[in-house]
Amino acid sequence: MKYEVLVIDDDKILCLVLNKVIESSNLPSAHIFNKANSALEYITERNTSNQNFLVFLDINMPLMNGWEFLTALNSQTLNAKVHVSIITSSIDQNNRKKANEFDCIFDFLVRPVKLEDVVKFSELPLLKPFFYFETKLEPVF
Incomplete structure (x- = not known):
């Protein structure tokens, strides 16, 4: 099985900060996309049954927003499995309701x-395989 993390956000600085958080959480470094259509193409090209994506998706982006990405x-x-966490600065409850549609x-x-x-997220059985857990072996004397 293959596990990849994607960040889809038009704010390049926020992408870098989020990627540092992701790496600190024991997830693999994320593939960063500043355009949702590029991320959609990336997922489509890797659409196999052994491919899994964990996607951090911004809602408000130009050209193709997060909702348009999800609809597409x-x-x-x-065949690939895609798991999405919406990332936004919006506190609009309508966005939360809309998220339930996907x-x-x-x-x-x-x-x-x-x-x-x-x-x-590492506590969710569906997402646990995305995380790297270091096994520390004690020396045997």
């Missing part, structure tokens, strides 16, 4: 995203 993703026949969305995070926000 849903219109495709996917089965792939498992969480809704409001910025700024903290390390504990991401670490809690």
Whole structure:
């Protein structure tokens, strides 16, 4: 099985900060996309049954926003498994209601995203395989 983390956000600085949080949480370094259509193409090209994506998705972006990305993703026949956490600065409750329309969305995070926000995903059985857990072996004497 292959596990990849994607960040889809048009704010390059926030992408770098979020990627540092992601790496600190024992997730692999994220592939960063500043345009949702590029991320959609990336997922489509890797659409195999052994591919899994953990996606951190901004809602408000130019050209293709997060909702348009999710609608386009849903219109495709996917063998890959895609798990989405919405990342936004919006506190609009309508966004939370809309998020419930998409089965792939498992969480809704409001910025700024903290390390504990991401670490809690490791407790979800569906997402546990994405995390690297270091095994520390004690020397045997």
